[in-house]
Structures are given as C-alpha cells and as structure tokens.
Amino acid sequence: MEDIRANLEKVRAQIGEAAEANGRAAEDVLLVAVSKTRTPREINIAIDAGVTDIGENKVQEIMDKFDEVKPVRWHMIGHLQTNKVKYIIDKVSMIHSVDSYKLAAEINKRAASKELVMDILLQVNSAREESKFGISTDETEQLINDILENCENVRIRGLMCIAPFAENPEDIKVYFEEVKKQYDRFGKIEHPRLDFKYLSMGMSHDFQVAISAGSNLVRVGSAIFGERDYSKK
Numbered sequence: 001m002e003d004i005r006a007n008l009e010k011v012r013a014q015i016g017e018a019a020e021a022n023g024r025a026a027e028d029v030l031l032v033a034v035s036k037t038r039t040p041r042e043i044n045i046a047i048d049a050g051v052t053d054i055g056e057n058k059v060q061e062i063m064d065k066f067d068e069v070k071p072v073r074w075h076m077i078g079h080l081q082t083n084k085v086k087y088i089i090d091k092v093s094m095i096h097s098v099d100s101y102k103l104a105a106e107i108n109k110r111a112a113s114k115e116l117v118m119d120i121l122l123q124v125n126s127a128r129e130e131s132k133f134g135i136s137t138d139e140t141e142q143l144i145n146d147i148l149e150n151c152e153n154v155r156i157r158g159l160m161c162i163a164p165f166a167e168n169p170e171d172i173k174v175y176f177e178e179v180k181k182q183y184d185r186f187g188k189i190e191h192p193r194l195d196f197k198y199l200s201m202g203m204s205h206d207f208q209v210a211i212s213a214g215s216n217l218v219r220v221g222s223a224i225f226g227e228r229d230y231s232k233k
C-alpha cells in the first residue's frame with residue numbers, strides 16, 4: 001500500500017522527463033490513474049497523494065466504488081455497451097471509448113435527460129487489430145460528422161487509442177505517431193462542439209514512448225497500483 005505513493009512519484013518523474021524531452025512541460029500531460037480491480041481504500045491513497053483523475057474500464061466497478069471514493073474526476077476508459085450508459089452518465093467526466101454512432105447517440109440521449117454535456121474521446125485503432133475495439137481513420141471522419149450533426153449534448157474532446165502490445169515500446173512509436181497525425185488533422189475542424197484537448201494514449205509499459213509521440217493524457221494502472229491480481233475478485 002505504501003508503495004502507491006512512491007510509485008506515483010516515480011511515474012510523475014518519468015512523465016516529466018518524457019514531456020520535457022518532447023519540448024513540453026510535465027503539467028501538459030494529464031495522468032489518469034487506472035484503478036480497475038483496486039479498492040476504494042487504495043484509490044483514496046492515490047487521491048491523497050495528488051491524483052485528480054482516475055480511470056475504470058467497467059461500469060460495474062464505477063458504480064461499486066463511486067460513493068466510497070473521495071471527490072475526483074472519473075474517466076470511463078473501457079468498452080462501453082449502450083445499455084449501460086445510463087448508469088454512469090452523471091458519474092464520469094469523460095468517456096474515452098466511443099467507437100460507434102450508436103454509442104454516441106445513446107450518450108447524447110442520456111446526457112440530454114440529465115441536462116449535461118458529456119465530453120467524449122473517439123477510440124481509434126490505426127493498427128487495425130481485429131481483437132481491439134476502435135475505428136479506422138476513414139470511419140473517424142464520418143463519425144465526427146454524424147456526432148456534430150446530431151448529438152447536441154456531446155462534445156468531442158479528442159482521440160484515444162490502445163496500442164498493440166510490443167515487447168519494446170519503441171516498436172509501436174509509429175503507431176502513436178499515426179494517431180497524433182489524426183489528432184492534429186481532426187482537431188482543426190471548427191465547430192462549437194468539437195474542442196480537441198486530449199490525446200489519450202500510453203499505459204504503464206509504453207507511456208513514455210506515447211508522450212514522445214505527442215500524447216497529453218496517459219492512463220497508467222499497474223505502474224502505480226502494482227500488478228493486477230484478477231484471481232482475487
């Protein structure tokens with residue numbers, strides 16, 4: 001447990017180094033601490049150590065922990081089924097995993113019913129891996145147009161990706177760079193409900209490489225909380 005503090009310090013230092021090497025300040029990179037499988041107690045330790053944003057990949061975990069966790073911004077970072085949007089619409093501050101118009105439309109409907117505007121990221125998959133969710137570059141443009149046209153209670157804040165696993169993260173730098181290109185391209189669109197601010201890429205084993213390719217939001221779990229033990233659940 002005590003490790004969480006020390007781990008956080010280390011991760012922050014690494015973020016700072018990578019950002020500076022890329023000509024940016026450490027503060028330009030938002031750290032989202034990914035707390036899946038972790039207890040509210042552990043999450044609160046991270047919050048006491050300065051974490052402002054936490055990420056979960058399952059609706060159920062957000063609902064289970066929400067009341068016990070200190071005030072913090074929650075990010076939905078995992079695949080989201082349309083029938084579960086209603087459970088988290090007034091709990092999370094951003095949904096990173098929008099990969100279809102159907103999902104965006106449901107978020108829009110639920111956000112409207114709560115009279116709020118939900119920030120979303122589009123999950124892109126420029127490596128086109130069959131096993132991962134996410135949309136191709138061509139589909140991204142179409143999806144942006146459809147959302148801007150029809151979803152008044154949704155604001156598009158940027159892109160998110162999960163890189164393919166590579167033993168050596170340098171090997172997937174081109175992948176991150178490809179997503180950064182898309183981010184720069186679509187970020188130029190002028191529209192009141194498109195306001196690019198976040199390029200969400202990089203996890204424990206590749207966040208430094210992701211930052212060197214232009215990421216400004218990293219989702220880091222095990223490097224902060226330790227290896228996950230799914231068997232405990």
Ligand SMILES: *Cc1c(COP(=O)(O)O)cnc(C)c1O
Nearest residue numbers: 034057077203204219220221222
């Ligand atoms: C689990 C998860 C992370 C964090 O993974 P670590 O390797 O533990 O840092 C980041 N993004 C998503 C979408 C995840 O599901």
